[in-house]
Amino acid sequence: MRNNNYQKALNMLIEALNLAKEVDRKDIIALSTGGIGHTYLLQNKIDEALEYLKQSLHMQEGMREQMGDAYVGTLIDLGFAFEKKSMLDKALKYYKQAYKIYDSTGNQRGKDKIQKFMKDIKSNQKYIDIFNSYKVELENNNYQKAHKLITEALELAKEIDRKDFIALSTAGIGNTCLLQNKIDDALKYLKESLQMQEDIKEIMGENYVDTIIHIGLAFEKKSMLDKALQYLERAYEIYDSTDNQKEKDKIQNLMKDIKSKI
The missing domain is CATH 1.25.40.10 (Tetratricopeptide repeat domain)
Structure with missing residues (x-):
């Protein structure tokens, strides 16, 4: 519809x-x-x-x-x-x-349907457990382990056909690449994730804005400062529409740093 x-x-x-x-x-x-x-x-x-x-x-x-x-x-x-x-x-x-x-x-048909839903939840929980482990490894700068876990999470997300998890995992791979200064790879995955998220913005929440910000940071690392500002301004507009002053301040500081380089 x-x-x-x-x-x-x-x-x-x-x-x-x-x-x-x-x-x-x-x-x-x-x-x-x-x-x-x-x-x-x-x-x-x-x-x-x-x-x-x-x-x-x-x-x-x-x-x-x-x-x-x-x-x-x-x-x-x-x-x-x-x-x-x-x-x-x-x-x-x-x-x-x-x-x-x-x-x-x-109602056996109804029972079968609900059983499938509950089975899916177990798969979803497994995904969340893997994703949380990925975040721990990322925070500890264990990028190789983090990359392995987020790739595993992506495969599981595809198996259970969760578009939000697929987008989240794809962004996760991009973020891991970004932290390793693999900028071209980072942009590839982050852009792919952003495209997936466009139709599910409400579900993705702040993950959607984070992806936009990370694309901006990736372009900054490539010294493509106009592009970087373009994405950061887009993120700023979203936070402005939700009156999130704390995040607005963060992005303003990022934009200020970029503008000082132009």
Whole structure:
């Protein structure tokens, strides 16, 4: 679904929600609220999705039987949203609730689907463990070990088809190359990662901005100062839009250093 279709869907759901409130239909209010959350989830706007999905679930608690599959669907959406935020314990909590309901109703197809989700979470946890080990080695300047770990993480991310993990690992390889002054390799991987992240900015969060900054630093090392400033200014604009003064100050200092070299 394209962005304009998402907006149309949201507009229709908001209209349905307002109408449901007018006629005091609690089930439709809960359903519309969950629908808004689901639409945000499809757009990778995870925080907004969680806000509406939690509201919907709370509304549905007193009328589970009436809500039927919608209640289980909300549980699954919440699990998926928390999984996207790499909050895997919370994701499992909601998946297990959904599984329990499917088990009690003998819904084997639903159980199989949830089991797959939970299996994926175990793979996601393995990825996070490897990635955290990579960060430790990187902080200790063990670049060879770090490179081996982040390459392993990338392969696992591809196996489980997690685009955010693939982008994160690719950037990690780029960062490792950058710290080793392998600038051309760094730029190759960082640019590749940035391209992947463009459609999942909300999920990537500060990792997206970090990648932009690291590309800027790589261009600085190549003495391509105009290009370096271009990327740092882009990062600054993002932090400015979120009123992150601490990060803005850091980038301003980086830009000041670069401008002094021009």
